[in-house]
Amino acid sequence: MKEFGFQKQKDRQTDLDQIDLSQIASVLQIVDSWKRCIGCGSCAAVCTAGQFSSFNPRRTQMLARQGCYSTLALEVAKCQLCGKCRLVCPRDVDTRKLMHELKQLQISLLP
Amino acid sequence: MTFDLFVLPFSIGLVYLLIVVVERFRHWYVMLPPAIKKELRHRILCRSTVNAIWEIIREGLLHKRLWQQNRLLGYMHMSFALGWFLLIVMGNLESRLYSQLHVNPPYYPIFLKFFVHDSHVLPFELTTIPGFFRFIMDFLLLFVLSGLVLALFKRSGSRWFGLHHTTKHNAVDRIALTSLWLIFPLRLLAESFTAGCFGGGGFLTNSLGRVLSAALPAEHLYYPFWWAYSFSLGVFFILLPYTRYMHIPAEIAYILLKHWGGPKITQTQSYYECGMQACSRCGVCLDYCQVACNGNSPSTAPAYFIRELRAGRAVKDITENCLLCGRCQDACPVGIGLVNLRLWARKQLTLQDRLLNCPAYPATAARTSVEVVWFAGCMTHLTPNTIKSVKQILQNSGIKYQWLDADGSICCGRPMLMTGREQEAMQLIESNRKAILDTGARILLTNCPICYKMFRDNYQLNIEIVHHADFILHLAKADKIKLPSLDQKLALHIPCELDRKSEAATALKTLVGRLKNNAQEIPMSELCCGGSLGSLGEYNSDTKQLCEAASKSITQDADVTTITACPLCKKTIDRHSKGPTKDIAEIVMETEK
Numbered sequence: 001m002k003e004f005g006f007q008k009q010k011d012r013q014t015d016l017d018q019i020d021l022s023q024i025a026s027v028l029q030i031v032d033s034w035k036r037c038i039g040c041g042s043c044a045a046v047c048t049a050g051q052f053s054s055f056n057p058r059r060t061q062m063l064a065r066q067g068c069y070s071t072l073a074l075e076v077a078k079c080q081l082c083g084k085c086r087l088v089c090p091r092d093v094d095t096r097k098l099m100h101e102l103k104q105l106q107i108s109l110l111p
Numbered sequence: 112m113t114f115d116l117f118v119l120p121f122s123i124g125l126v127y128l129l130i131v132v133v134e135r136f137r138h139w140y141v142m143l144p145p146a147i148k149k150e151l152r153h154r155i156l157c158r159s160t161v162n163a164i165w166e167i168i169r170e171g172l173l174h175k176r177l178w179q180q181n182r183l184l185g186y187m188h189m190s191f192a193l194g195w196f197l198l199i200v201m202g203n204l205e206s207r208l209y210s211q212l213h214v215n216p217p218y219y220p221i222f223l224k225f226f227v228h229d230s231h232v233l234p235f236e237l238t239t240i241p242g243f244f245r246f247i248m249d250f251l252l253l254f255v256l257s258g259l260v261l262a263l264f265k266r267s268g269s270r271w272f273g274l275h276h277t278t279k280h281n282a283v284d285r286i287a288l289t290s291l292w293l294i295f296p297l298r299l300l301a302e303s304f305t306a307g308c309f310g311g312g313g314f315l316t317n318s319l320g321r322v323l324s325a326a327l328p329a330e331h332l333y334y335p336f337w338w339a340y341s342f343s344l345g346v347f348f349i350l351l352p353y354t355r356y357m358h359i360p361a362e363i364a365y366i367l368l369k370h371w372g373g374p375k376i377t378q379t380q381s382y383y384e385c386g387m388q389a390c391s392r393c394g395v396c397l398d399y400c401q402v403a404c405n406g407n408s409p410s411t412a413p414a415y416f417i418r419e420l421r422a423g424r425a426v427k428d429i430t431e432n433c434l435l436c437g438r439c440q441d442a443c444p445v446g447i448g449l450v451n452l453r454l455w456a457r458k459q460l461t462l463q464d465r466l467l468n469c470p471a472y473p474a475t476a477a478r479t480s481v482e483v484v485w486f487a488g489c490m491t492h493l494t495p496n497t498i499k500s501v502k503q504i505l506q507n508s509g510i511k512y513q514w515l516d517a518d519g520s521i522c523c524g525r526p527m528l529m530t531g532r533e534q535e536a537m538q539l540i541e542s543n544r545k546a547i548l549d550t551g552a553r554i555l556l557t558n559c560p561i562c563y564k565m566f567r568d569n570y571q572l573n574i575e576i577v578h579h580a581d582f583i584l585h586l587a588k589a590d591k592i593k594l595p596s597l598d599q600k601l602a603l604h605i606p607c608e609l610d611r612k613s614e615a616a617t618a619l620k621t622l623v624g625r626l627k628n629n630a631q632e633i634p635m636s637e638l639c640c641g642g643s644l645g646s647l648g649e650y651n652s653d654t655k656q657l658c659e660a661a662s663k664s665i666t667q668d669a670d671v672t673t674i675t676a677c678p679l680c681k682k683t684i685d686r687h688s689k690g691p692t693k694d695i696a697e698i699v700m701e702t703e704k
Contacts, residue, residue, distance in 0.1 A: 080524075081530055082489050083490075083642075086651070087679075087682045087686075103461075
């Protein structure tokens with residue numbers, strides 16, 4: 001039989017029953033415009049930190065939405081808060097404020 | 112008889128006040144790092160002390176900066192401070208002559224007219240001008256009372272005092288304010304009634320006493336008024352450490368620390384705490400705070416921010432909403448480092464999330480023998496026209512240069528610093544610093560004022576740091592670049608990060624002045640565009656509101672081109688104003704064509 005090299009991956013689905021999204025809900029309350037994000041990636045395209053590291057604001061906000069706290073904590077620390085994302089966002093999301101709020105969540109996010 | 116029960120409220124208040132103030136001063140001294148303590152002790156016997164005393168007289172008593180702000184306001188504050196100070200000094204001298212003692216109980220000079228009421232020429236006055244002290248004490252009391260009348264008038268007519276907004280006080284402040292305001296009228300009435308009964312007093316108290324005693328039973332009234340006077344003094348002294356009036360002793364300590372502590376004092380806990388207490392909540396900053404005037408958060412103004420800090424509350428919104436534009440700091444009559452104070456409060460808020468690492472420059476530039484290294488800055492990469500123009504200017508000038516961040520750059524670290532994350536900012540600084548110094552260039556050129564300020568204040572590069580407005584002006588003066596006049600209507604926006612009084616800001620103004628083709632003045636704004644990286648609390652809607660107000664102050668026409676020298680200001684203003692917005696480099700290159 002031909003060996004395709006497929007193998008079974010660990011399930012990466014988010015189990016919302018297992019995750020406490022209350023912290024993210026509180027950030028959503030402060031940064032209401034986050035709800036408007038369509039994930040277009042303009043922020044990631046201009047990101048200063050993104051050019052020199054694996055940081056990606058689009059991915060980071062997605063991690064936050066899905067409650068992947070430990071990865072989020074490591075990712076959001078890379079943001080340099082330069083605010084360029086805010087200038088290009090087509091949906092007028094307060095992206096810099098969002099990153100700042102997510103940064104402040106860190107201590108409780110770390111395992 | 113040199114004692115009466117009514118002196119007790121005053122005496123208790125005074126003793127309590129002295130204990131609290133000495134304890135606070137001791138606390139500030141103890142908290143200083145050993146190196147600064149040593150510097151402080153060393154400088155006591157230097158010229159710094161003379162400078163400090165002069166500043167205490169100039170700002171604490173005469174209120175020079177408030178005079179410059181508005182004459183009425185200056186007079187009002189001066190009459191209280193200088194008038195009361197002289198009343199104490201002269202009262203002390205007078206009481207020594209009466210008692211023939213060098214040391215009197217502290218209450219004795221304050222209530223002197225109760226203990227002695229002379230209307231004749233006294234033996235010690237024979238060698239001086241008779242009635243000198245009686246006259247001078249009444250004159251000084253009148254001087255303070257004139258300030259009090261102005262203070263009452265200021266409640267309703269603050270605009271006459273050059274203030275559009277005045278501070279709203281809390282309950283404790285109001286009680287202290289009332290007791291302070293009552294002190295002087297009560298003193299006047301107590302002395303007048305006494306003069307009415309027993310004679311004595313100067314031109315004011317004697318004549319008022321005679322009128323009052325003709326209409327009222329002065330012999331029954333004078334004693335209760337001395338009680339009331341003593342009581343209002345006591346209440347004021349006890350409340351002083353917990354109200355804005357703590358600025359009276361704290362301002363002296365602040366000035367002394369500033370002069371004695373050396374350059375590193377501005378980063379110490381004592382300096383912050385002392386600065387916090389030195390705020391008199393005079394309200395001058397309110398009119399300068401754009402977030403308070405044009406935005407949605409009046410409590411962001413430094414006066415209220417400091418009030419919260421004093422109460423031990425580092426309120427997140429108030430701490431974060433500030434644009435850090437520094438206009439309040441320029442206007443503060445006490446000279447408090449308001450920007451640093453805000454950053455200090457932010458540092459407390461972000462302490463918890465300052466543990467992880469920032470990315471660093473992956474590779475540093477190779478050493479080349481260039482004269483100028485150009486650091487465009489990360490924000491400039493969003494304004495390609497500016498990059499194109501600066502590049503052209505550099506090429507036209509024939510200067511050998513290296514573009515350090517042609518392939519993008521990491522942040523200069525200023526946004527991190529502004530949010531209170533000093534450690535992370537240091538990582539970025541170290542990384543950028545190495546890359547800049549590795550080029551071996553003599554001049555560092557940047558067209559981003561945010562980077563400019565950061566390089567100048569935090570990088571310790573020891574090479575010349577030039578903003579492109581200054582650079583273009585130098586080229587124009589050396590005839591390396593031509594500046595023809597423009598036909599279009601212009602307006603100028605000075606970026607906050609350029610520091611309104613800095614060399615670069617002056618160069619920008621001069622350069623734009625050279626561009627005009629007629630005698631028409633170019634309207635200029637020194638307000639923040641609203642997009643400041645200093646603000647963490649503001650939403651995009653707030654930015655819009657602030658930007659529109661700032662744009663409106665210079666132009667409302669769509670055919671006016673707004674000139675600025677900051678990529679962030681350019682992007683922000685372009686988004687919210689009617690007319691086009693251009694960087695000074697773009698304008699200069701346009702004129703070249």
